[in-house]
Amino acid sequence: MALSRVLSLCLAHICLFASVCFAADPFVFYNFDLSYITASPLGVPQQVIAINGKFPGPTINVTTNNNVVVNVRNKLDENLLIHWSGIQQRRSSWQDGVLGTNCPIPPKWNWTYQFQVKDQIGSFFYIPSLNFQRAAGGFGSFIINNRPIISIxxxxxxxxxxxxxxxxxxxxxxxxxxxxxxxxxxxxxxxxxxxxxxxxxxxxxxxxxxxxxxxxxxxxxxxxxxxxxxxxxxxxxxxxxxxxxxxxxxxxxxxxxxxxxxxxxxxxxxxxxxxxxxxxxxxxxxxxxxxxxxxxxxxxxxxxxxxxxxxxxxxxxxxxxxxxxxxxxxxxxxxxxxxxxxxxxxxxxGARPNPQGSFKYGSINVTEVYVLKNKPPVTINGKQRTTLSGISFVNPSTPIRLADKYKVKGVYKLDFPTRPLTGPSRIETSIINGTYRGFMEVILQNNDTKMQSYHMSGYAFFVVGMDYGEWTNNSRGTYNKWDGIARSTTQVYPGAWTAILISLDNVGVWNLRTENLDSWYLGQETYVRVVNPEATNKTELPMPENALFCGALSKLQKYVPSSISAVIVNPFLNSHPFSSVSFFRPQDVSLATSINSRLKLFFTLLMIVCAVIPTFH
Missing domain, CATH: 2.60.40.420 (Cupredoxins -  blue copper proteins)
Incomplete structure (x- = not known):
């Protein structure tokens, strides 16, 4: 009888441990193979970018707080990155899929994105962010549903x-x-x-x-x-x-x-x-x-x-x-x-029970102000370029976030001007030095004749005002300080301005750009660097084990999985055996499959034992 009680107690603790482990936010897995196919959407055969043979790509459909794992195989003939537009990537700009934060996925390679859609709901999409590829496809929708306990x-x-x-x-x-x-x-x-x-x-x-x-x-x-x-x-x-x-x-x-x-x-x-x-x-x-x-x-x-x-x-x-x-x-x-x-x-x-509007953005003191002005394309060093406040951005060979991690000097400058330059335009890797937990006011001034859209990664900002003409300090009197929409992309009309407010609470290096693909390609972007002076995993997740290396850090690149343990995410899920492996060999896949199979069997038997325990009392 005593042995039975001891066994029962031990198994009960094991079951409690297992239940705690699997009560965590679930994982959702996707495999994306990006390749060229021939299609004729307008009656003319042309090369488009398909995902798993389909154009457009599949819809990612998840629930608030899910952990999303997307294994991307690059079957194109050029570098690739996937950007999750509007997905805030809380604490992890490592997964944002733009050149300022990630090394590209080379042809014939694959890489696995893993991030949590923390405290988000709504309608978003994903795109390829390099080499004008979005004009050929490679995009799809991204839906985040409410948890059942949160009403819509x-x-x-x-x-x-x-x-x-x-x-x-x-x-x-x-x-x-x-x-x-x-x-x-x-x-x-x-x-x-x-x-x-x-x-x-x-x-x-x-x-x-x-x-x-x-x-x-x-x-x-x-x-x-x-x-x-x-x-x-x-x-x-x-x-x-x-x-x-x-x-x-x-x-x-x-x-x-x-x-x-x-x-x-x-x-x-x-x-x-x-x-x-x-x-x-x-x-x-x-x-x-x-x-x-x-x-x-x-x-x-x-x-x-x-x-x-x-x-x-x-x-x-x-x-x-x-x-x-x-x-x-x-x-x-x-x-x-x-x-x-x-x-x-x-x-x-929103994604949480408390009302969205409990965040009184209109009563927060602004800590930094940037006026970002775009103009028609200009010629710099014999090349046509677009600019933001007189600077045409050029992506560094070593991503900004990676350069910070490994203390690589000279990759970028923290000198983006708070007001547009008055002298000649120049090509630079100049970014904004944001203050962690600061409250930034950004004025987007469109002095071009074409409509512009602006997007910021990692954040939903408050759109508080827009009008025609030049923005002045007096324009703040027209701001909506109560119920301005919070979103990730806003329009700026020709000859007009739009004002946004951003609460800089998400640590990382975040892209701020025009969404107009031609202007983006020619340099109309920058990055906002938000650093917590106290290093802690609570405000930024560690660099992922499968991080790619390029530029000055190319010699650190490994061509095999960083660790087999990375593939063991949740044995109860019907996951791809190498869903979290960056670069794999046949023996790695075989071992990962074996480990996953045995773990699934072990945990299934464990839960059966847990269910039977009460019969011994």
């Missing part, structure tokens, strides 16, 4: 639909690069794709016959959450669904005050969630439209993207003209007023 501020939708829109060129991304390198403009795109497909043939003159187009089937009377992402090169798009209202509910991780729009401008790099009720009769299908904004509409008509909304009981195809875009050719304030109308729902829970 609307009735649970009857379905979830993801729509990727974006302007598209029929030239390869390498040819587009050469055009920019030669100092030329890309010109008008050849079309707008919706989920990687061309437009429905709504017009026999403008749209060629035989194009594959996207159809979304819906049930009458049901309400769907429709997530729309602009993953294009540089064109702002107006999104609308014929005869249907778009009830705005969320943008890039923040629930919004719910209000109806007949159409909404979605700028490059932005994401929105709409609740759309299928409340129309089914006499015909309905058009879904993404058309270019702030351009000569008569010339750009042929680049309009059109998909079909098909009711299950529809009686015919969509016919007739497309629903009209906003009629504001001579009213520059319409779109800006629409943007200003998007407000934060301060009474809704």
């Amino acid at each position: 501020p609307f009735a649970t939708p009857d379905g979830d639909i993801t729509i990727l829109i974006g302007d598209w060129y029929t030239q390869n991304h390498t040819a587009l690069r050469k055009t920019l390198d030669a100092g030329k403009d890309l010109g008008m795109p050849n079309g707008v794709l919706i989920n990687g497909k061309g437009p429905y043939r709504y017009n026999d003159t403008l749209v060629p016959d035989g194009l594959d187009y996207e159809t979304f089937e819906v049930h009458p009377g049901k309400t769907y959450r429709i997530r729309v992402h602009n993953v294009g090169v540089s064109t702002s798009l107006n999104f609308r669904i014929q005869n249907h209202n778009l009830l705005l509910a969320e943008t890039e991780g923040s629930y919004t005050v719910q209000q109806n729009y007949t159409s909404l401008d979605i700028h490059v790099g932005q994401s929105y969630s709409f609740l759309v009720t299928m409340d129309q009769n089914a006499s015909t299908d309905y058009y879904i439209v993404a058309s270019a904004r702030f351009v000569n509409e008569s010339i750009w008509k042929r680049v309009t993207g059109v998909a079909i909304l098909h009711y299950t009981n529809s009686k015919g195809k969509a016919t007739g003209p497309l629903p009209d875009p906003p009629s504001d050719e001579y009213d520059k304030t319409f779109s800006m007023n629409q943007a200003r109308s998007i407000r934060w729902n301060v009474s809704a829970s």
